[in-house]
Amino acid sequence: MKLTVIGGGSTYTPELVSGIADRHAALDIEEIALVDPDTERLEVVGAFARRLLDHAGHPAKLRLTSDLEAxxxxxxxxLLQLRVGGQAARATDETVPLECxxxxQETTGAGGLAKALRTVPVVLDVAERVRRVAGDQAWIVDFTNPVGIVTRALLEAGHRAVGLCNVAITFQRWVAGLLGVAPDTVALDHVGLNHLTWVRxxxxxxxxVLPRLLADHADRLAEHVGLPASVMxxxxxxxxxxxxxxxxxxxxVTEELSRPSRAQTVAGIERELLELYRDPSLVTKPELLERRGGAYYSEAxxxxxxxxxxxxxxxxxVNTRNxxxxPFLPADAVVEVPARITAAGAEPLPVAPLPPSIAxxxxxxxxxxxxALEAALHGGRDRVFDALMAHPLIGQIEQADTLADRLVEVNREFLPWAAA
Known part of the structure; x- marks a missing residue:
């Protein structure tokens, strides 16, 4: 079987390749293709990925290419793990909203909208080109943020797509460690939208065991999610x-204004990782990779x-069609819930009614x-304004007006409709 990673030059790719190598029995992969337009970076990441496979004794052939169709x-x-505009664009996602x-944040609020505007058209183009050479039966697993919006765009375009986020598996593994049990014995009643979920x-x-967790480990839970135990x-x-x-x-917002952006931090980590990857003697994941983010993504x-x-x-x-x-959402919305995974795709399991505070x-x-999807698909400053007005973290005319202009301005090179 052949597995292709679009965005294979990411510094996170070795985590994915290591996960594949460690789980050879679960997934029989004969070829891994890493695709990225940045050939210099791809060569560095790809060479390290080869060493990881060789060190693990995994027989898969590794192919590096900038040619998506090939x-x-x-x-x-x-697997889609794109970042249109790179860390520089992420930096504007994280700083422009603070001006208002x-x-x-790169996936939530105005920053998430900016990322959707840049990303959705690119992902749809990539997916259509994939369909032409891989066929209608190829699965697209989307890890590209904002996952919910991107996955919905893929599904509406008729692709066999499932969205994936590491929030649920990270919490599952953390709880298993807290309780001292095997992770596969833990099942979560996890419900909501991508990056807007609750474990009930x-x-x-x-x-x-959630009542016991809330009674006995409230402080640990509060520290883990950054919210008060009383709210939980x-x-x-x-x-x-x-x-x-x-x-x-x-x-x-106050905290973010007082410290460097996450984009600055990640950019520094990426530079260090690429230097480490260049070392021909490195054949296992460096500890620094843990600070890159995306824990357990490879396993998921x-x-x-x-x-x-x-x-x-x-x-x-997973993230799949509602x-x-x-029942209070449109059928074509994309939700993040437990689903049964078969060769036909993801079938969401029944969900108990949500209380008004969550629903x-x-x-x-x-x-x-x-x-946001309308704005990403069809463009237009007014559509951007409409999405900002509808977001619960914005929703004020003056802020939405200013942000609409600023988001278009700083992302103009990635928005063909705004280039004129």
Whole structure:
């Protein structure tokens, strides 16, 4: 089987390749193609990836190419991990919103909208080119943010796509460590949208231990997600750490204004990683890679691809079409919930009704995502303004007006409709 990684020059790619090498039995891969337009960077990352495979004794052939069609031809599954504009664009996503007193984050709020505007057209072009050379049956696994919006764009264009985020698997592994149990004995009642989720149950061998976690480990949970234990007890659920941007917006803005952006930090880490990767004696992952982000992505990706190709029918948390899962949302919305993974795709499991405190925010952000996708697909400064007005973290005329102009201005080179 051939697996293709679009954005293969990412400094995170060795984590993915290492995960594949460590889980050879789960996924029989004969060829891995890494595709990236930055050939110099691809050679550095690719050479290290080869050493990782060789050191693990994995027999897969590794191909490096800047030719997307050549890299995707005959692939059974294609992983998308793009960053249109690189860390420089991420830096504007994180800093421009702060000029208006709004949270600066690359996937949430105005920064997430800017990323969607740049990314959706590129991903759709990539997916169409993949379809021409890999066929209609190739699976696209999207790890490109904003995952919910990008996955919805892919599904609406008729691609066999599933979105993947590491929030659920990271929390599952963390809870398993806290409780001293095997990760595969832990199942999460995880529900919401990408980067807007709550864990309403933690089942260990079928028994819900969340009440005990909230009673005995509230302080540890609070530290893990960055939110007060009192809020979790009130909700009877554990919000993901992305909910701090909503529940503690003003406090987070103050913090962000006082320190370097995450983009600056990651850019420095990437420079160090690339230097490490150039060392021909390095044959295992450096510890620094843990600071790059994306914990357990490789494990989640291997599990998902293996299940899609084998149809084994296990349950994983993914981003997929809502259908009737959350009845207050449109059927074509994309939700992040546990789903049964078969050769036909991801089928969401039934979800217990959400309380108004959660359902209201989910509905609000879904409305924003609808407008964000319209802006990404069709362009126009007014559509950008509409999406900003609909977002619960913005929603004020003066801020939306200013941000609409600023987002178009700083992203103009990536927005063909704005270039004229």
């Amino acid at each position: 890299g995707a031809e005959g692939a059974a599954a294609v 007193g709004c949270v600066g 149950g933690v089942r260990v061998d079928g028994v819900d 007890r009130r909700l009877g659920a554990v919000p993901s750490y992305y909910l701090k941007y909503y529940y503690k917006h003003d406090e987070v 990706a291997v599990q998902l691809v293996a299940s899609l190709l084998s149809g084994r029918g296990d349950v994983q948390v 259908g009737g899962t959350l 209201g925010l989910v509905a609000h952000v879904t409305a924003y995502e609808n407008l």
